[in-house]
Amino acid sequence: MIISEVKGNIRDEKAMQSHIERVYLRSDELVKRIQRVKTDHGNELGIRLSKPKDLVDGDILYRTDDNMIVVSVMEDEVIAIRPTSIKQMGEVAHMLGNRHLPAQFEGEEMIIQHDYLVVQLLTELNVPHTIEKRKMKEAFKYIGHDHE
Known part of the structure; x- marks a missing residue:
């Protein structure tokens, strides 16, 4: 799966009933528009943002009714x-x-x-x-x- 845009931020969500998978990134990886990552559930994705935007903690990369993939920044x-x-x-x-x-x-x-x-x-x-x-x-x- 290729992610081309951020779908929002988890902090802006009202009620979250979705299952959450996390992509753990170092802070220096937040500025990369193109990268290959793996979720904490072992799913691989490519990130190729169509518009220049730095990722931030809590960004939603993928969303369905019952699942979200969210960026989580490491310390x-x-x-x-x-x-x-x-x-x-x-x-x-x-x-x-x-x-x-x-x-x-x-x-x-x-x-x-x-x-x-x-x-x-x-x-x-x-x-x-x-x-x-x-x-x-x-x-x-x-x-x-x-x-x-």
């Missing part, structure tokens, strides 16, 4: 950075920006993918941070950039 190992001042946040953002590391923000936290060199830097600078496993809502995306 990433991330660094949750919690600067204590706007100055510290600016310094951290500048240093991480120079490394071209993609970041996401939730509340007062800056979240990046785990990198032992960043952990070492944050520890040396006494910036509050934790290493956690989190289910990210979207993929970490690199922003195209060159130094010309």
Whole structure:
């Protein structure tokens, strides 16, 4: 079976009486328009999205009256950075920006993918941070950039 469009998101569904099969993806796989996957029931499918769209946790790839195939994002190992001042946040953002590391923000936290060199830097600078496993809502995306 080839999936060419997302049929909605399970969070938007009112009452779900359907059986649910899950496709487990890493967050970096959410940006791939073409890929071959396998459900937790062993069914293989191809994903070839006709319109450019990043997948998100809970996307419904297939639906019948009694069955759904839903994207489930696996947890990433991330660094949750919690600067204590706007100055510290600016310094951290500048240093991480120079490394071209993609970041996401939730509340007062800056979240990046785990990198032992960043952990070492944050520890040396006494910036509050934790290493956690989190289910990210979207993929970490690199922003195209060159130094010309």
